[in-house]
Amino acid sequence: MEIWINPACSKCRSAVGLLDAGGASYTVRRYLEDVPSADEIRAVLDRLGLEPWDITRTQEEAAKELGLKGWPRDAGARDRWIEALHAHPKLIQRPIITADDGTAVVGRSDEAVRSVLGR
Numbered sequence: 001m002e003i004w005i006n007p008a009c010s011k012c013r014s015a016v017g018l019l020d021a022g023g024a025s026y027t028v029r030r031y032l033e034d035v036p037s038a039d040e041i042r043a044v045l046d047r048l049g050l051e052p053w054d055i056t057r058t059q060e061e062a063a064k065e066l067g068l069k070g071w072p073r074d075a076g077a078r079d080r081w082i083e084a085l086h087a088h089p090k091l092i093q094r095p096i097i098t099a100d101d102g103t104a105v106v107g108r109s110d111e112a113v114r115s116v117l118g119r
Contacts, residue, residue, distance in 0.1 A: 001026040001116065003107070004036070004044075004096040012095040015107040019097075022117040026097075031089050038079075038086045044096060045082075047104035052081035055093040055106060062088040 003019065003026055005012035019026055029036075036044070045052060053073045057063060066084060068091075071077055085092050095107040099119035107113040 001100055001119075002029055002098045003027075004029045004031040004092070004094060006030070006032055006090075006094050009094055011108055014110070015095045015097065015113045018110060018113045019117070022114065024117055031092060031094070031096075035086065035089045036092075038082050041082050041085050041092075044098065044104055047098060047102060048096070048106065050106075052078060052085055055096070056081065056085065057091050057093055060088075060091055063091055 001024060003015060005016065005028055007013070007030065016028070041052070045055070048055070051073065053071075056068060058068055063069070066088070068084065071081065093106050093108070096104060097107045097113065097116050098104045099116040101119040103116070103119060105112045105116055
C-alpha cells in the first residue's frame with residue numbers, strides 16, 4: 001500500500017494516523033517532492049475509477065492561473081488535465097491511497113481510509 005501525502009495537510013496526517021492505528025503496512029510518497037509521472041497519474045486514476053478533473057483541487061492558485069474551471073471535461077481533454085496535474089502536483093487531491101488489491105481511494109474521510117485496511 002502507498003499513500004500520497006502533503007505533510008502540511010491535516011487530512012493526510014489524519015489518514016496516516018488511521019493507517020498506523022489499523023496496523024497497515026504502507027509506504028509514504030510525498031508527491032510534491034516525488035512528483036508522479038503522467039503515466040503514474042493515469043494508473044492511479046484507473047485504480048480510482050475517476051477522471052483527472054475529479055481529483056483536481058480547482059481552488060488552488062495554479063488552477064485559477066490555468067483557468068481549469070473553463071477546461072472541457074471530456075475524453076478529448078483528459079491528457080491535458082493529466083499533464084496539468086503532473087506539471088502542478090499541488091493540484092492533486094490528497095491523500096490518495098493505493099491498496100494492495102489494485103484499488104485506490106481518495107482518503108478525505110475516515111471511512112475512505114478505513115476502507116483500504118485489510119485489502
